[in-house]
Amino acid sequence: MFKKIIKGGNRKPSKSDSNSASQYGFSQTGDRNSGAVFTPDVVVNHASRGATGPTAQHGGAAAPVTAQPSGNIEPLPSFRDVSTADQQNLFLRKLQICCFQFDFSDTLKSAREKEIKRQNLAELVEYIQSGSGKINERCQEEMIRMIAVNIFRCLPPGSHENTGQDSVDPEEEEMYLDPSWPHLQLVYELLLRYVVSSDTDTKVAKRYIDHWFVLKLLDLFDSEDLREREYLKTILHRIYGKFMVHRPFIRKAINNIFYRFIYETERYNGIAELLEILGSIVNGFALPMKEEHKLFLVRALIPLHKPKPIAAYHQQLSYCITQFVEKDYKLADTVIRGLLKYWPVTNCQKEVLFLGELEEVLEATQAAEFQRCMVSLFRQIARCLNSPHFQVAELSLFFWNNEHIVSLIAQNRAVILPIIYEALERNIGNHWNQAVHGLSVNVRKMFMEMDVELYQECQRQYEDIKASAQELKVQRELTWKRLADAAAQRGYNTITLQDE
Secondary structure (H helix, E strand, C coil): CCCHHHHHHCCCCCCCHHHHHHCEEEEECCCCCCCCCCCCEEEEECCCCCCCCCCCCCECCCCCHHHHHCCCCCCCCHHHHHCCHHHHHHHHHHHHHHHHHHCCCCCCHHHHHHHHHHHHHHHHHHHHHCCCCCCCCCHHHHHHHHHHHCCCCCCCCCCCHHCCCCCCCCCCCCCCCCHHHHHHHHHHHHHHHHCCCCCCCCCHHHCCCHHHHHHHHHHHHHHCHHHHHHHHHHHHHHHHHHHHHHHHHHHHHHHHHHHHHHHCCCCCCCCHHHHHHHHHHHHHHHHCCHHHHHHHHHHHHHHHHHHHHHHHHHHHHHHHHHHHHHHHHHHHHHHHHHHHHHCCCCCCHHHHHHHHHHHHHCCCCCHHHHHHHHHHHHHHHHHHHHCCCHHHHHHHHHHHHHHHHHHHHHCCCCHHHHHHHHHHHHHHHCCCCHHHHHHHHHHHHHHHHHCCHHHHHHHHHHHHHHHHHHHHHHHHHHHHHHHHHHHHCCCCCCCCCCCC
């Protein structure tokens, strides 16, 4: 195959080639030393950044790459200037011109040709959007081929690869802007209009928007350009809604991206956008929920709490998790235990995120599921209550401002109050933040109003524990004193040991 490509690339141009070139709107009078040739038959495999190995082929053949033309591209007439019978042929000619690719790193290079391509893309978008004429199957095939040529490309190196930094705060990082976006945006708009058009027959379109095409779209979610990811999010969502045959495959492919992100790279730019798509998908799940969806929750969504860059996508992740619990309240115990499993030990910023998500989950939790996990849950909340980070302690105390959570706590106060009583007393006595101190007093008062006898019992037990600790401290000091006296009697130098 490689020899055929080389041989084909070196052959002399025939008359048919020249006729074909003039048909598609450019002449052969360009610079022969430019190094760019018109090679419609040459095909290569595209791979996005980070992909390894050969890329899957589309419809039995890889997507073609058309080089920058050696001649001058000539403008084509608009659709309004030709008859209805000639519009399909003009559509194909415009697609051919739009297959040519240019170097956008230099804005002055091929400026005229770039503008002609941009105008043709804009006219194609307008033609599809207007619905003035239903394009035939061949036009659809060539259009998807042109879209693949333009958008399925190697993504530039990530910012961390250029700077060598392990982690960069997304808010501090400069937004990457793809220089070819004026053309890419029109290509994405064309694809979007084609997918959402009422004239698009899914039985025909699924031949070209197939599994290969979907996988390549998912690869592009790693783009650093936020504008591109927004278009991809909208298009993939529309494909999921319109092409029912692709739905299981899309869910599985997104799963695989999450697995690679969680357990291998912890680097992927489009996690938030993919989770946003999944949020609407989960919202549409029918009940009773399939086992496949529950496994997705346990194996993919809950472990997404583990990676360090969770702040970049936590809002979307929290929405997906909450949707699962609202759909099936029996999943609340699974979700809460999952959060406790991945609870951060030293990262206070992540703890703040976890506490906010936990409150949303508890709002959708019923009494039976709450009782299954309340002991381990409030042991963790007790630790958060005594956190020196005031936001962590404050958010933990805010749980008592939520009526539903307070009602769950009130029903199970005999178990919960003994767990957190000591933490409340420590805050009241020692916490440096005045707001945390005041909230702790309010929570203690709330428990006193719920059950005075229980509160007094917890207070008595706490005093007994303090007395036992003080007695143990006195005994320890006496023991050290006796050892010191014995050493002094035998002539050894005494060392004063103070118990903290």
